[in-house]
Amino acid sequence: MIVSAADFFAAVIAGNPAAKPGGSKLAEKRTYEVVFIVDPDTADDEVMRLSEGVQKIITTQGGSITKTEMMGKRQLAYEINHKKDGTYVLLEVEGSGAEIAEVERRMRVNDQILRYMTVRVDEMRRRAAKLKDRRARKAAKQPSNGKAKSVEVEADSDEDESAA
Numbered sequence: 001m002i003v004s005a006a007d008f009f010a011a012v013i014a015g016n017p018a019a020k021p022g023g024s025k026l027a028e029k030r031t032y033e034v035v036f037i038v039d040p041d042t043a044d045d046e047v048m049r050l051s052e053g054v055q056k057i058i059t060t061q062g063g064s065i066t067k068t069e070m071m072g073k074r075q076l077a078y079e080i081n082h083k084k085d086g087t088y089v090l091l092e093v094e095g096s097g098a099e100i101a102e103v104e105r106r107m108r109v110n111d112q113i114l115r116y117m118t119v120r121v122d123e124m125r126r127r128a129a130k131l132k133d134r135r136a137r138k139a140a141k142q143p144s145n146g147k148a149k150s151v152e153v154e155a156d157s158d159e160d161e162s163a164a
Helices: 005-014 044-060 098-109 122-141 146-163
Strands: 030-038 064-080 083-095 113-120
Touching: 030 044, 030 064, 030 098, 030 122, 044 064, 044 083, 044 098, 083 098, 083 113, 098 113, 113 122
Parallel strands: none
Antiparallel strands: 030 083, 030 113, 064 083
């Protein structure tokens, strides 16, 4: 399909991301897990405020929070800034990715957050569901092995003995 330059630029100006060369649609929702570790010297109410601030950033950017989990204080695998433990917070987010970039930018400059990590989990979950379906189909195709039949036979013989 050949598109005139005027049509192409009109589509780009109108905000159609598919019109951009090599552009993909960022409007598609993806699922991310964001985990961040807060300084252990921070009070619990301050950790809650910090978590709510991160959630507010995500929602104002157009994302949605599907799960929030305060995992509590845990020991770190190695020292970070001379700290041996930290308060873990897990957020499950659905969004386009723009809100993740903004949240990571803000976490990077926040001194109370020791570390953060964002993982895209929708593809992993889809792959796991596909493998689970494949295993279920394979198990349904395979005939029952002799062990299962012998157990059924033993169960039938137990019932016969109790009836006699």
